Amino acid sequence: MNIQPLADRVLVLPSPAEEKVGGIIIPDTAKEKPLQGKVIAAGKGTKDEEMVLKAGDQVLYGKYAGTEVEFEGEKYLIMRQSDVLAIIG
Numbered sequence: 858m859n860i861q862p863l864a865d866r867v868l869v870l871p872s873p874a875e876e877k878v879g880g881i882i883i884p885d886t887a888k889e890k891p892l893q894g895k896v897i898a899a900g901k902g903t904k905d906e907e908m909v910l911k912a913g914d915q916v917l918y919g920k921y922a923g924t925e926v927e928f929e930g931e932k933y934l935i936m937r938q939s940d941v942l943a944i945i946g
Contacts, residue, residue, distance in 0.1 A: 915945040
């Protein structure tokens with residue numbers, strides 16, 4: 858991975874959206890944006906905010922959190938640590 862977030866930012870790989878519900882295939886336009894993902898890389902934090910998240914953490918984040926970034930054909934979200942709501946563990 859060649860993307861290294863700065864300060865209090867993390868790079869998250871969103872979990873895939875649900876493709877089927879009870880045998881019905883959902884079109885792309887109707888899929889819910891996933892609200893969980895895996896932290897791929899994390900910054901070092903700031904002097905005011907220690908970095909709590911680390912690579913490999915499964916996290917929940919807000920519906921409109923982060924900025925979408927595409928790298929080597931994969932879509933990621935880059936967001937501030939404060940946009941992460943919880944660690945799933």
